[in-house]
Structure formats: structure tokens, C-alpha cells
Amino acid sequence: MTPPIALTALLPEIILAVGACAVLLLGLTPGGRRLAPWVTLAVLIGSAAVVLTQRSLTAGGSGLLYGSLAYFIRIAALELGVLITLVNWSQAAAHERGEFLSLLLLSLTGLLLVGAANDLVMLFLALELTSIPTYILIVMGRTGARGAESGTKYFYLGALAAAIIAYGFSFLYGVAGTASLTAAVSAVSAALQQPGTLAYGLAMTGVVLTIGGLLFKLAAAPLHFYIADVYQGAPSPVAGLLGFVPKLAGLAALFRIVLLTGHWSAGVGPVFGLLWIVAVASMTVGNVLALRQVSIKRLLAYSGVAHAGYMLVGVLAGPLALSAESGASGLLGNGVASVLYYVVVYGIANLGAFAVLGMLRTRTGGEVETLRDVAGLLRREPAAALLLALAMFTLMGLPPTPGFWGKLGLFGSALAAARVTPIAEHGPWLIALVIIAVLNSALAAAYYLRVIAAVLLYENDRPAESAGGEAPQVGALLCGFLLVIFAFVPSGLLGSGLSATAELSDATLAATPVHAADRTPTRAAPAESARPRVFPRADGEALAVPVGRPALE
């Protein structure tokens, strides 16, 4: 039983939750409804201000752990939350606006809690708090039967994923005997090194199920099949949200689980093989399916599957490559920092693209969806056309855009990690993975360029035109502005990504002091010598625990 956490540490989440209730009540009156989006914005900015004042906060307890990773996720979630609010300003019907914005705030509250969760129960509840409001947001966005179908599909598969994650958590709890993730690291990673025991079987089942369920949140293959239907049926601004909120939540949870298995510190367990296959499958399946699409929403959905694959490359590389051994520095040596950078950039670019789609209408008043609808946009709506092109270039990873820096970090860190123990055991596989990822990025350019060509080069006698209020336009412009800023001043976000992973690297090093000690500049680390280094730790761990635990001799 951990001592309770100070309520002041939770203040940003409390502000969001109280704000959600206030916005819900404001939705009851016509005057309040006009005020609701402004209050939502104020709540998000107020919460972000509190986070900034608590910059160096480190607190733990009650299943939460506030450190550098939680700080990064809080800032990223609140920053994107402001953009999402602007883009969704008048998305819901007037009489439902209070509920809509209230659910948006609740989902962001869940995302903040996922970043801080340090306990299986808390992590599961936070993931559910993030997901459940998004099912409703899809249905509420004024798209009628299509929205209902999309929301229902998302809900059913989300419930299945939640069940799979919870089943995995139950096994992890069983192996560790406690729900606290910090306390579970030694038990779970030790169990994964003793094949043949019951604990090994349970830990293996738990890890595989949990990661499988989290892949659903990331929309990685083979659990990606729902995503295109969901994006297509959801209103465009809500689809922009779906590219960021569940992905960041899934990644934050994945970091905790991978840390639990000891993959980054000891290189053991099922994580490498599982994530390697999923990464390759996601990139390839996502890109190939995206090539066939005429609907831009479906195209962006499948491109999101491919991007989940790229992010997994960084997860595999882990936070540890940054060391004297590999000679790599900064982002190029740190897979997790690259993932954090990439998910924010991807979230902004994806939101920007959907914001542009959302603020346009075809001549018949329908929703802009296909390539034909956006053809010739440059002549009619030059700002929207350029924003859409910028978002596509970023997703493609063209050199000056932040998408390029992100991919450089992901692939560079994987190459660096291929030379660092303990992951070096899988070195050739990591290098193969990077080659596949680079080929996939080239393949992806084909469909992004089709959108860009349609927008900038083609003619259309009936081009789409702008409709709707000013707030979504401001939101879309801000997305574009941030992409330009990150392109030319990438150091700010990169730096915060790097400091966010200090916590994970520290935890990894703390779990295996052996590795930290024998990090010598001679980087020849054959696989055979990496193995025995791990076992003494597991035994020492077992001997150190006093209660009900026989020495493993």
C-alpha cells in the first residue's frame, strides 16, 4: 500500500475534471452553450499553466507517479487539447455542445492520468477514461447513421481490446503479487527469464495479451481493420482527435509495460519478436491499403496504421542507446524520445489535415471526403490548400518538415540501439527493420503525393469551398504554424522529449545495475556474454525478498 499522493500534484487533472462538469452544466442553457467552448479553452489553458508551474514536480503515491514522462504527456495532451477544441468548436449540434466538450475534457483527463499511472488498476482505469468518451464523441458529431455505425464499431472493438488488456493485467498482477508497476518490474522480468515455471507461463501470457490489446489503441496491424471505417464515419474534426489521443495513451501504456518486461534493460522476453512482427506488418499493410483509397479520410486512417509501425521501431530501440558505447547523441540515440516527438508531430499534422477537411464543404453541401472533392482547392481556397499540402508533406517526412526529423530520430535510434547491449543481440533484425521502414516511407510518398497533386495541380470546375466558423480556421492555422515552428526550431520539442525519457532510462538502469557498470567504450558485446550477466541479478533479487519466496537454487 503506497501512501496517498498530495492533491496539489493532481491539480491539473482536477481542473480538467471539474471543468468538464462545469461545461456539462453550461450546456443546459442557450447562453451557456455559447460560452461552453470558451470555458473549455480556459480550462485547458489553466490546467497547462498549473503544469508549467509544477515543472520539476516529482511525486508518487496512490498508483500515480509524476516525473518527467508524465510532464511531457501532460503538456503534449493539453497543447493538442487546445487545438482539438478549436477545430471541434462548433462540431456538435447546439443543444449537445456542452456534453460534447465535456466528454472531450474527460478524455483528455484520462490521457493525463495514463501518463502518470504507475499501477495496473490505475493504468486500466485511465485507459478506459481516455477511450470511452471518444466512442460517444464520434456518434455526437452530426453525421447520422454513418456516425452511429462508426461509433458502434469502435465501441465494440474497444470493449474487446479493454477485455484483452485487463486479462493481460490479471496475469501480470498474478506474477508480481502487487498491482504497483514499480514493484512488479523485478518479479515480472525475473519470471520471464525462467522458462518452464508457472510464473514464466503466466508472465508470458500477460505480456503478450497486454501488448496485443494496446496495439488496438495504437491501431497497429493486425488490429487495425476497424480504423478506416471509424475514421470515415466520424466527423473529420473528431477523426483528427482519434489520430492523437488513443495513440499517445497506447504508447504511454506500452512504455510502462515494455519497462516491466525488462526488454530495454535485459533484452529478454517476448517483446522483441512480437513488436518486430507487428511493426513490419503495420507499416506494410497500412501503406499498401492506403494506396488503394480514394477517400482521404480512409487514406489518412491507413497512413495512421503505417505511422504506428514507425513508432514501434522507436519503442523497440528503447531509451538506452544514448551512451558512450554507440557514440550516438541526442535524438539519434534515444528511441523513446523519438517516439514522443513523432507522436506529437504526427498528431498535429493529422489534426491539421482533418481540420482542413472539416472546414470545407462541397458545392452540394456534403462533407469533403474524396480526392475529387479537394481537387483544384488551391485556386478557390489557397490557405486551406497549402495547409493540407503542408500536413501531407509532414506525414510523408519530406526533409525540412518535422516529420523528417521524427523519422530520422526513430530510424537513427534503432541503428544506434543495434550496437548497444542488451538489444544488440537482435542487431541484424533491427537493421533489417530500419531498411523495411525506409522502403515503406518511400512507398508511402506515392499516396501522399496523390493528395498533394490533387490539391495543388488539378483543376476542378466545382471546387470545395470554405464553410463554418472562424475557430476551426484558427485551429487549422495554428496546426500549420506549429508544424513550421517545429520544422525550423526543432530543438524545443526534441529537448523536452529527451528529458521526458530520463525517468525511463533511470528506471532501466536501476533495474540492472550490472549493465550500467560494465558499459565500456569497447562496444564488442557478444550475445553469449550478455546472457549470464542477467541471471545473477534475478537470483540476487529472489534472495533479497524476505517473505514467502524460496531462494532459486
Place this chain on the structure above:
Amino acid sequence: MLIAYLLVGAALFTLGLIGFVTRRNLIIIFLCTEMMFQGIILNLVALGRYPLASAAAGPLDGQVFALFLIAVAAAEAALGLTLVVLLYRYGRSLDAGTLTTLRDP
């Protein structure tokens, strides 16, 4: 003793999963996810009651998790039934096979 409970939990979970994949009626599919949750809850309670020899002593975590899961499952049930009612109003059908407006060309 633990193994017997784990096997029953796994059986409940697997039956739920099979039902989720094979059944067509949206309400039955939802009941299948409920069955999966029951399997998980049994798993948690059993692992809390009969801890592994190597596990640390954190006696109540599993039971607490089980209670929270019941609450989450109830919240999901409320939302699921709402969506089913909404979908029925639009399409007059609860057959998952009719949800084909959105699909790959």
C-alpha cells in the same frame, strides 16, 4: 487449486471471445464481452487468493481490481446499450452483418 480457477477463467474468456467473433446479434456480442470480463474477474480473485510462491505479498490488489472491473463493465454496458438503441432507430436491425455502409471500396 490455483490452476483450476485459472482454467475456468480462461474457459470463460475464450468462450466469450469465440462468441464475439461468431455471433451476429449486437446484444449477444455485447454479452460475450461481459463473459470475457467475468473470466478476468475470476482470474484476478483467484490470483489474489492463491498467490504464486514467488509473488510479493500485496493481498488486496486483485480484489480491488476486480471491483473496479465490475464498475467499468457496467459503464460499458450502459454505453453499449445506448449505441444499440441508436443503431436500431437508424437501421431497424441489430445484425452486425448489416453494418456495411463504411468499408473498403
